[in-house]
Amino acid sequence: MPRPSRWDDVVSAAARVFSEKGFGGASLEDVANEVGMLKGSLYNYIKSKEDLLFAIVRPNAEELLDRTRKLKEADLPASEKLRQIAEIHFEIIDRQLPYVTVYVQEIAGKGLSPEWTAMDREYLTLVADVIAEGIEEGDFAESTDARMSARALIGALNWATRWYQPGGPAQARAVAGQLAGIFLGGLLARRRG
Amino acid sequence: MPRPSRWDDVVSAAARVFSEKGFGGASLEDVANEVGMLKGSLYNYIKSKEDLLFAIVRPNAEELLDRTRKLKEADLPASEKLRQIAEIHFEIIDRQLPYVTVYVQEIAGKGLSPEWTAMDREYLTLVADVIAEGIEEGDFAESTDARMSARALIGALNWATRWYQPGGPAQARAVAGQLAGIFLGGLLARRRG
Amino acid sequence: MPRPSRWDDVVSAAARVFSEKGFGGASLEDVANEVGMLKGSLYNYIKSKEDLLFAIVRPNAEELLDRTRKLKEADLPASEKLRQIAEIHFEIIDRQLPYVTVYVQEIAGKGLSPEWTAMDREYLTLVADVIAEGIEEGDFAESTDARMSARALIGALNWATRWYQPGGPAQARAVAGQLAGIFLGGLLARRRG
Amino acid sequence: MPRPSRWDDVVSAAARVFSEKGFGGASLEDVANEVGMLKGSLYNYIKSKEDLLFAIVRPNAEELLDRTRKLKEADLPASEKLRQIAEIHFEIIDRQLPYVTVYVQEIAGKGLSPEWTAMDREYLTLVADVIAEGIEEGDFAESTDARMSARALIGALNWATRWYQPGGPAQARAVAGQLAGIFLGGLLARRRG
DNA sequence: TATGAATGAGACTTCATTCAT
DNA sequence: GATGAATGAAGTCTCATTCAT
Structure with a gap:
């Protein structure tokens, strides 16, 4: 093209x-x-204003999906995959903030068209699957609701478009690490854990 | 009036x-x-379309702030306060979804006016303060970044406007409980914890 | 009524x-x-907004016309009548500035309706007649164009609504006197006249 | 441009x-x-309706000011300058009646903006200065109030937008001449003057 | 490819006017 | 007489889109 x-x-x-x-x-x-x-x-x-919107958003959405798809297939423990999900998400936010902001603000979770609904659903499913893996493998608590946890994580990551200020890959990785840490370890102190 | x-x-x-x-x-x-x-x-x-936007959103934003302010002062452990923060937030989402959706979509974190910037900041600070309390009291891990954790929690809660379907107070409380659980305990299984 | x-x-x-x-x-x-x-x-x-406009303006316009009609019939030299025309006009301006302003701005010389056209024409004619009298009586120069002179005077008087600041009857009389003086004597110095 | x-x-x-x-x-x-x-x-x-108003009026207002400025500096007796002030004013009225009508009706003497206030004031001052010259040079009567006379003249000229019907340069000059004559010589007959 | 201009629909807003209470 | 609310038309302005050059 x-x-x-x-x-x-x-x-x-x-x-x-x-x-x-x-x-x-x-x-x-x-x-x-x-x-x-x-x-x-x-x-x-x-061809139209909407065209432009999708053109902005599609490459980044596809990159996110692609990389997350591959990650899911990788041979890594679920907790590491989850950490990398956050890293990928944040790496793209850091590098392409305006694009992602537009996506989050205008498209994500809004059911605008079947195409975007499918993309949203696939990403949610990928994240939820990783979490489900973790549960199966015994790394994550059995009581975990995979789908809701995925939604919480995605919400926390997307919300970053309203407060994060790009600072390069290293910073992005650091922030992603902290967020992943919260989701993995929780806030509670582990006494003699 | x-x-x-x-x-x-x-x-x-x-x-x-x-x-x-x-x-x-x-x-x-x-x-x-x-x-x-x-x-x-x-x-x-x-008086104007914007007026109407603010009229929609203000009472609910004030309710959220008021209840969270009072909660912060309550004599409860930080973990319980955090749980109740999620409950309050979700109770309002459940009862007033359209209003909250408008707030999240159009106002939150956008710095539209000093008034709303102040409200956003106060809410963030309230949640961060509760987390900081938990750290001081030894309930939450020392390594926790209170402000970022607050942002993650608020993001996860606000993001619910894109997927949650109101189902009454009991359901709202249940979902809030699950989300709070994730943030408190994390996804990782507690072996012999 | x-x-x-x-x-x-x-x-x-x-x-x-x-x-x-x-x-x-x-x-x-x-x-x-x-x-x-x-x-x-x-x-x-x-009954309507226009009604209100006419209600504002009519009494003052009628007063001006009435007093000018009577003045024309009075037994006075034309030059004195001209002076008093200015005085009457200015007395009303001074006492009723907002009303006259509305009249001058919205109605005078605009041909809004036959009624107002007639009023305008009558006032113009009255002033022009006084000037014509003066010419006949030999007080005013023969070369004078009565109608145009009347228009000049009326213009100068009406224009006062854009600069005059009411200061009571004495001031109004003084200003009217000066304007009448200009129209009567002209600006040129009378050498040995 | x-x-x-x-x-x-x-x-x-x-x-x-x-x-x-x-x-x-x-x-x-x-x-x-x-x-x-x-x-x-x-x-x-x-860019706006007001814009259009100003665009209509500005070139003509500037022409009037420019020509009057130059006239003031010319080496002519004050009485001749006054006559030419009327001619310039009327030449523009004759050629651009709709534009001048708009100016007189909507802007002149109304203090709409500093810019127009300044223009109004400059024109008034130019005319008043010419009259003041005439007084100093002994051509105009000492008792003359220059500023008020200027206002009377400007009022008479502007008022012409409500009655004058364009008829070409010659007619415009003729009318202007008559008006100037009134202001210079006054209406009174000069007996053996 | 870029431009300048036009289009036409539709947005927010104002306002004279009416009317039941 | 006064009020609060509603009406409906009109006004200024914006904007996605088209098109001849």
Whole structure:
């Protein structure tokens, strides 16, 4: 799919603009200004505003899904997989905050279209499966509700788009580690554990 | 302040409409239709569309803050307080889902105005303080980052607006209990703990 | 024509409001606020917004016309009549500035309705007749164009609504005297005249 | 600054419409109809309705000011300058009646913004200065109040927007001459003067 | 590819007016 | 007489989209 030369400019400008003003609050003129062209010219690149929204979000959503799919198949203990789920999620947030913000704000969990519903569901299932593995393997407590735990984790990760400020891979990994730690170990002190 | 008679109708209709279509995506005509009046008539009740947004959200936000403030002062162990934080949050989500959805989607963590920034910050601080108490009292692990843990918990709770389906107080309490359990005990099995 | 008790309040409030914001720029709610009642209540006094405009303006326009009619019939030299025309005009401006402002701004010379066109024309004719008298009597220069001179004088007087600040009868008389002096004697110095 | 192609159409249509119906009484739809486009399309040319008002009026106001400024500096007797002030004013009225009507009706002497207040004041001062010159040079009577005379003259000239019907430069000059004559010589016959 | 202009629908908001109480 | 509420039309302005150049 050979894209016109300034395709990337358009998409990244739109990501910035949509993440700042929201999809509904931003106009295509805002986007065009950010790229440095007139709004009419945008239609050389897109077919509609919604198109642009999906174009922003799809590559990152697919990357997240791909990497998580592979991780699930990896030969690692569930707790390590969970840690890496957080790391992948945060690595993308750190590197692509505007894109992810748009995804979280406008699409995730909203059932906009079958395609996105399916993506949401797959990601939820992947995370829940990892947790279920952990339970089966005896690493995670038997009483754990895998699906709800997955939702809690995903919520905590997505919510980071409202407070996290990108600081590079190392920082992203650190924060992800802390969050994973909370979900794995809980807040309670382990007395003589 | 005595409100005109259909004030409550207006607010609840707006909450439903905004939570379904989003604040930006919903028109005042949508709201008016839901109440059963003409869009011009809405202006007997509100001064602007934004006004209506805040009117929807403020009472619930204040209830959450009030109850959490009181809880913080209560004479209970931190772990019990944390559990009740989740219960309060979920009780309001269960009872007022459209309102909370609007709040989470349109306001929380967005820094729209000093007033809302302050509310967000106070809630975060309240939750973080409870966690800090738990650390001081030795109930929670020393290594815990109170502020980040609070953010994780709040994110997990707010994210529920995208998946939770109200089912009455008992269900709300059950779900809250499970989430609190995850944050307190973690996913890991406690061997001989 | 027995008027309801607060008729005068309504009219004077409207005069103030219309003269500040203009007829088009002012809303009946503005007027109602100024009186201290609700806008619906105004309709106990008026039949329409335009009604109110005319009610504001008519008594003063009639007073001006009446007094000028009588003056024209008086047994005085034309130059003295001209002086008194200015005095009457300014006395009303001084005493009723908001009303006159509304008249000048919204009605005078605009041909809104036959009634007002007739009033405008009568006033113009009265002033022009006085000037014509002066020409006939040899007091005013033969070359004078009575109608145009009348228009110049009326313009200068009406324009005062944009700069004059009421200061009581004495001041009004003084200013009127100066303006009349300009129209009578002109600016040129009378060398050995 | 290269203007879009139909900029002049828009401005002249707006001038016509505003001068007929008043700024407040005219809608942008009226203007758009007059140009032959849809009301939304106007916003390719203007940023707001007020913008359009100022765009109509500014060039003419500036022309009047510029020419009057230069005139003041000219090496002519004050009486001749005064005559030319009237001629300039009337030449613009004759050529641009709708524009000037809008200015007189909506802006002059109303203190809408510092910019217009300053323009009004400068014009008043220019005229008053010319009169003051005449007094100093002994051409005008010592008793003359320069500022008030200027106001009278400006009022008489502006008022012409309510009665003058354009008839070309020659007629404009003739009318201006008569008005100037009134202000210079006064109405009184000069007996053996 | 980019531009400038136009379109047309629809948004928020105002407001004169009416009316039951 | 006054009130609170509703009406419905109209107004200003925005914006996704189209299209000739």
